[in-house]
Amino acid sequence: MHLIFMGPPGAGKGTQAQLLSALWKIPHISTGDILRACVVAKTDLGQKAQSYMDRGELVPDELLMDIVQERMNQSDARAGWILDGFPRTVAQAAFFDKLLCEVGGGVSSSGKDCDLRAVNLDVPDNILVARLLSRGRQDDNEETIRRRLQVYREQTEPLIEFYRNREQLVAVDGDRAMESVTAQLQQALSGDS
Ligand SMILES: Nc1ncnc2c1ncn2[C@@H]1O[C@H](COP(=O)(O)OP(=O)(O)OP(=O)(O)O)[C@@H](O)[C@H]1O
C-alpha cells in the first residue's frame, strides 16, 4: 500500500494516517512532524524551516527533498507507506516521481502496475478553522490558519487534478465522524494492498 494523503490543514490527514498505519503496519511519514522534530532539536534545517512554519508558509521545496529521500530509504518504508503532507507543490510531485523511479522498491509513480493512490479528504473551511483552533498547535492561530488555507488553495490543491488525471485520486468526504472517515477510506482502498 503506497498512499499520499492530501487535503487542507485540519482535514484529518494525520488522524487517519496514524490509524491506518497501525492497522496496515506501514509507516506514517509526516513531513510536518519531521520538520517540527528538527525545530525542537534546533538542527540547521529546523532553524531554516521555523519562520516559514510559524507564518503558515511552505518551507522551500529544496529543504524538503533530502529529508523525504532519506526517510523513504529507511528499511521500514520497503513494504509501503502513508505520506502525510508531501508532496505539497507541483515541483515536489515531480521530484517524488523521480525518487520513486530511483528508490521506489518496485513502486512506480504511474502505469498500470502502480499501486500509488492519492487520497483527498474534503472538508469545508469553517469546519477546518474550528478543528484547528481547538487542536491548538503553535501554528493553529487564526492568522496562520487563514494563511495556511490560502497557501493550500494556491499551491497544493492543483495536485488534486494532477493525480485525478493519472487516475490515482481517491476522494473521501472528511466532514464525518472520524470512524466514518476511516471506514470510507478502508472501503475505497480495499483491494489495493
Ligand atoms: N473526522 C473528524 N471529525 C472531527 N474532528 C476531527 C476529525 N478528524 C480529525 N479531527 C480533529 O481535527 C484536528 C485536525 O486533525 P489532523 O491533525 O488529523 O489534521 P491534518 O489534516 O493532519 O492537519 P494539518 O495538515 O494541519 O497537520 C485534530 O484535533 C483532530 O483530532
Ligand SMILES: Nc1ncnc2c1ncn2[C@@H]1O[C@H](COP(=O)(O)O)[C@@H](O)[C@H]1O
Ligand atoms: N511538503 C511540505 N512542503 C513545504 N512545507 C511543508 C511540507 N510539509 C510540512 N511543511 C511545513 O510544515 C508546516 C506544518 O505541516 P503539517 O503538514 O500541517 O503538519 C506547514 O505549514 C509547512 O510550513
